[in-house]
Amino acid sequence: MIRTVIFDMDGVLVDTEPLHHDAFFRHFAELGLPISDTEYATFLGSSTTNMYQRLKQEYGLTQEVPDLVRRKRELFGVAFEANTTLALLPGARELVLDLHQAGVPLQLASSASHETINRVFTRFELYPYFDNRVSGEDFPQSKPNPAIFLHAAELAGTAPAHCLVIEDSANGVTAAKRAGMYCIGYRSEHSTGQDLHHANFVVSDLGQLSAARILALAAE
Template identity: 75%
Template sequence: MIRTIIFDMDGVLVDTEPLHHDAFFRHFAELGIPMSREEYATFLGSSTRNVYQLLKQQFNLTEDVETLIQRKREHFARAFEADTTLELLPGARALIEELHRAGVPLQLASSASKETIGRVFGRFGLYPYFDNLVSGEDFPKSKPDPAIFLHAAALAGLAPAECLVIEDSANGVTAAKAAGMYCVGYRSEHSEGQDLHHADHVVAHLGQLKAAQLLAMGRES
């Protein structure tokens, strides 16, 4: 039986990926790092820390990881504050509000930094709806490692089998399944190229999901 819903943030609640893309590629240009679209796509669902740990080793970067992270976050912060058009993805607020009215506890498990989560939750007034916010920056490994989802379940005081995850990335779906959780894959226009076939259920719009339907999904597995 499903007793809590765990949301990813980027690509599920809000599409900040273009802002992250811009911040990363501005920084890559500063560092002289060549980056293909295909290679960048493999980073989706990973924390910024894990990305720079990998790049530091791959390209023998002289800056320490903390310095690299801070520079990328500076680029992101400027882009976020300048973007007045950013909105929650279609159906996100309605689904959150419906689940909240139904008394379903909500958790966030995002690879984003606490700073980015705070920016998004502050701008869109999401704090009242969520019991716990878990950031990937607190874990040594990013999704597809299941640690972030297992921690969210522990904070909720529930077994993994009682948790349902909504994810838009292949890494996120893999992590949810590795954690022993039911997973809904969200195949939006922003998740192009992400293999979600191993999700238990896939939707193209959050409006396709209803509270009663989500709570019943665990009985399908």
């Protein structure tokens, strides 16, 4: 029986990925890094810190990881504040409200920083609907490591087997399954190329989901 639902943020609630992509590639250009879109796709679902740890090792960067992270977040913050068209993904608010009204506790477990999570939750007034917001920056290893989901379950006071995760990235789906949780994969136009076959169920539109549907799926 599902007793709490855990949402990823980027690519599930809101599509900030183009802003992250732009910030990363502006920074890559500053650093002179020849990162391809194919290589970049392998980082999706990972924390910014883990991403720069890998890049520092692979490309011999001399800058310290915290400084690299800080610069990328500066570039993202400028892009976020300047963007006036950013909106929640279709069906996201309706699903959150439906689950909340059904009395299903909601948690957020995102690889994004606390700063980015707060930007999104403030702009779209999501604070009242989520009991806890967990950031990947608080963990040594990000998704596909299951630690972030296990911590969200602990904060919710719910056993992992009674948690359901909604994810759009291969790393996120793998993390959820490693945590022993039911996982719905969200394959949207924003998550092309992501392997979601490990998910228990996959949708291409959040409108396919509702509180009743989610609880019924997990009971099958």
